Amino acid sequence: MANLFEVLWIFLKLGFTSFGGPIAHLGYFHDEFVLRRKWLDEHAYADLVALCQFLPGPASSQVGMALGFSRAGYFGAIAAWIGFTLPSAALLVLFAFGISSLTGTIHLSYLHGLKIVAVSIVAHAIWGMSTKLCPDKIRATMAVVAAILASLMTSALAQIGIIVAGGAIGIALLKNNDQLPHSPFSTKSSRRAGTFLLAVFAVILIGLPLLASLYNNVALKQFDSFYRAGSLVFGGGHVVLPLLKNEVVTSGWVSNESFMAGYGAAQAIPGPLFSFSAYLGAVSSVQPSGIIGALICLIAAFLPSFLLVLGVLPFWENLRKFDQMKFAMKGINATVVGLLLAAFYNPVWTSAIFTAKDFAIAIGAFLLLMFWKAPSWLVVILTAVAAGLLT
Numbered sequence: 001m002a003n004l005f006e007v008l009w010i011f012l013k014l015g016f017t018s019f020g021g022p023i024a025h026l027g028y029f030h031d032e033f034v035l036r037r038k039w040l041d042e043h044a045y046a047d048l049v050a051l052c053q054f055l056p057g058p059a060s061s062q063v064g065m066a067l068g069f070s071r072a073g074y075f076g077a078i079a080a081w082i083g084f085t086l087p088s089a090a091l092l093v094l095f096a097f098g099i100s101s102l103t104g105t106i107h108l109s110y111l112h113g114l115k116i117v118a119v120s121i122v123a124h125a126i127w128g129m130s131t132k133l134c135p136d137k138i139r140a141t142m143a144v145v146a147a148i149l150a151s152l153m154t155s156a157l158a159q160i161g162i163i164v165a166g167g168a169i170g171i172a173l174l175k176n177n178d179q180l181p182h183s184p185f186s187t188k189s190s191r192r193a194g195t196f197l198l199a200v201f202a203v204i205l206i207g208l209p210l211l212a213s214l215y216n217n218v219a220l221k222q223f224d225s226f227y228r229a230g231s232l233v234f235g236g237g238h239v240v241l242p243l244l245k246n247e248v249v250t251s252g253w254v255s256n257e258s259f260m261a262g263y264g265a266a267q268a269i270p271g272p273l274f275s276f277s278a279y280l281g282a283v284s285s286v287q288p289s290g291i292i293g294a295l296i297c298l299i300a301a302f303l304p305s306f307l308l309v310l311g312v313l314p315f316w317e318n319l320r321k322f323d324q325m326k327f328a329m330k331g332i333n334a335t336v337v338g339l340l341l342a343a344f345y346n347p348v349w350t351s352a353i354f355t356a357k358d359f360a361i362a363i364g365a366f367l368l369l370m371f372w373k374a375p376s377w378l379v380v381i382l383t384a385v386a387a388g389l390l391t
Contacts, residue, residue, distance in 0.1 A: 020122070024348060042133060073189075092275055149338075167328035226301040
């Protein structure tokens with residue numbers, strides 16, 4: 001029980017302070033769980049990130065669920081999701097209820113400071129991961145090539161292809177490198193349980209559209225739409241938005257004006273962008289809406305991630321023990337560093353660093369993280385204040 005409350009508290013803190021989108025979230029997680037709490041090492045963390053990059057849905061939320069699962073079982077996964085998602089979902093539901101001045105009351109320079117701190121968080125994570133995962137010229141080269149390719153080819157399919165290519169190169173070229181010991185990632189689950197969860201995922205994915213077509217029930221149709229969005233979209237929150245817009249605006253559930261207003265608000269808050277689903281459920285023009293609609297759409301959007309990542313983890317942990325997979329993971333982890341490096345430039349850097357003052361604030365925050373070992377939540381506050389005072 002102590003572990004469960006620990007997971008909830010840590011992820012609630014992260015839910016309030018993790019600005020900057022999914023790549024920044026992975027940086028916050030790296031700082032919190034690899035460097036500070038040492039729940040897992042660099043290799044196990046990179047393996048987990050690589051797995052979640054393969055799965056549809058929000059990668060950062062999936063990594064969070066897996067970390068909670070490792071620490072406190074199934075309830076730990078739920079606690080991690082609640083803690084990380086609740087702040088952003090609650091803020092967006094409040095916005096839906098008419099507090100449109102929620103973001104307007106915050107000076108734009110403070111919001112810009114929250115984007116700047118994401119630059120430092122991601123840079124800190126890449127620095128730490130690269131020293132462990134790219135220690136030789138082959139893997140350093142793989143990371144740089146992966147970053148170049150990911151910058152030129154931005155589709156989710158290209159990203160998966162880069163990871164697969166990294167695994168193949170690892171098997172071919174990294175067999176003679178020093179063999180690393182297996183870095184365990186406790187799953188607290190059996191392959192039988194994993195199979196059951198994957199079967200539940202598939203049954204819901206196939207069965208919901210059939211039920212929605214048979215019964216004229218709005219709640220069922222809402223759950224079906226948001227569950228499919230969470231099941232079939234690779235690349236995270238920004239990629240799912242066009243699909244959600246097609247589902248809710250085309251159907252007449254949400255006006256285009258309301259959709260765009262909520263999307264704008266979602267950019268200014270911490271936590272996962274998939275929390276936007278709570279806003280859409282709350283502003284729905286058909287019943288259920290409000291709190292009930294928000295809960296239906298929010299749970300439906302994240303449920304596929306829960307079933308998939310917890311279903312796959314038992315198999316993944318066993319697969320990681322084989323020698324050929326260890327070679328592959330060396331290459332995959334190098335490409336993951338490259339993917340993070342590409343995302344560091346766009347959108348993290350390009351959306352935050354515009355002036356010399358922005359750069360000065362960013363390197364100051366990096367100094368606090370890297371050398372003064374300041375907690376990320378404190379750096380977030382100090383950076384926002386500095387941006388407010390200097391810009």
